[in-house]
Amino acid sequence: MKIRGRAWKFGDSIDTDVILPGKYLTLTEPKELAQHAMEGIDSEFSRRVQPGDIIVAGRNFGCGSSREHAPLALKHAGVGAVVAKSFARIFFRNAVNIGLPVVICPEAYEAVEQGDQLEVDLEGGVLRDLTKGVELKFTPLPSFLLEILSSGGLIPYLKSKLGVRDAL
């Protein structure tokens, strides 16, 4: 799986209240959630982000609550992947489960600048900064997590395993 897009840089400890403020937790429609993605730190983000764009952040991205609304908002706003020095545990799980690729690559934050064109190769474990011509390596996720991601999330993955057809 390869993802291409522009880099959006955020710092350390970007928490779930910043990614999707608590007052929107009563929303369940991904489209509505998407309109408030990253609102706590950048109210323009959801309007300006383009499909495939990649968030590059510091340590402990997604710390805080278990709200799946947070990765959902990012995914439906168009974010193609989140690359960070490290992730909070629940956010990491949630992101994989809903099919938002997450990449742990500690060097990316220093190497990449806002707006750079990036390409992430999930299976190959390579992050390319096409603007700078730099290549960074990272450890790919275990294969069953990659399988979940390439299926589009845990549910499509389980569905294909269980042989459930798209009746709903």
Place this chain on the structure above:
Amino acid sequence: MARSCRRSVSPGEYVEASVDLAMFHELTGPLTLKVLRKLGSDKPWDREKLVIVLDHQVPADTVKTAELHKELRIYARRWGIPYFYDVGRHGIAHQLLVEEGFVQPGMLIVGADSHTCTAGALGAFATGVGSTDMAAVVATGKIWLRVPESMKIMVDGELPKGVYAKDVVLHVIGEIGADGATYMAVEFHGSTIESMSISDRLTICNMAVEMGAKTGMVNPDARTLEYLRSIGCELRYPVLRSDDNAHYAEELHIDASKLEPVVACPHRVDNVKAVAEVEGTPVDQVFIGSCTNGRIEDLRVAAKILKGRKVAEGTRLIVIPASQRVLKEALREELIDIFVDAGGVVCNPNCGPCLGGHMGVLADGEVAISTSNRNFIGRMGSPKSEVYLASPATAAASAVEGRITDPRRYLP
């Protein structure tokens, strides 16, 4: 975890484990059900092992919330879920699970809420997950987990006057950072923890997630078993304790006798400072409640300080007991009188302003001191507000003075 997988496991491994108890509430439940319907059926794998709680915005504050409540109510009725806690029987889920006897040592508990780790105070392995994970649990009773490394936090010595469990856990977070225990199971050991009440242990384990941990745990001991007996809970799982020669990825030692009252300053839980450093900071609002510090023991401490005193002019005090049971006990002990006489507002049990939901959200530029567990930007309302986290004693003393105050001056 080994018990739930029926074999021995080692850190770093990915395993499939059987869940003993699952919980979701009105903010995470509807999303879970939506995911389940995509899978074809929202039938729970075992209706006796599912607890559904309305706790975040209770009673409903908006039509939208009312719809969420209604959806879970219909779901519970449709599948005959025996443990559905509707408005009136409710309480904050993490408190309710404990006081209703759902939590026992040795269980694997999964909740669609990050503070599910609270239950580790009774020796359960309890962890928070998102809605898709929860949907897979509700459908299959199983969950994929990465076996965590363990971290040992030893707290020894007697706590000085005015220093409480909340100060201990904030101190730990300040020391190791908000990601200091990411992915790990944190075990709390030592004489201080052993002599703590169950309530205090719950406060400590509640905040394990604020260090990034998968769960926080206290080894079950005589006090744990005595507590479970007192609430009429029959043990159904083997009481597991960590091995004496267990290997820990990291260890931290804390001398409790050297601690002082602390606060976590805006906007990070690990931005911990001694109360003395920020004393005098004016506060618009004081919130005493939440799954961290909304128990009867917490209200007693606050009431002791507020008794016969008034909340400072220009400052609002909001007290929210964590459950209907806590509320009833607080009424019986006449603590509610003390709060109201002091000029405080007492709301019915629920999460209230802790997550900026309702019952006292903050306006632009306002400052609050709160006994809850998060002070992220906008957590309790406006993104331009500020939140300090503290113990119930520090919060109560600050209500009296209208600014951040060292509680030791108000204690005998």
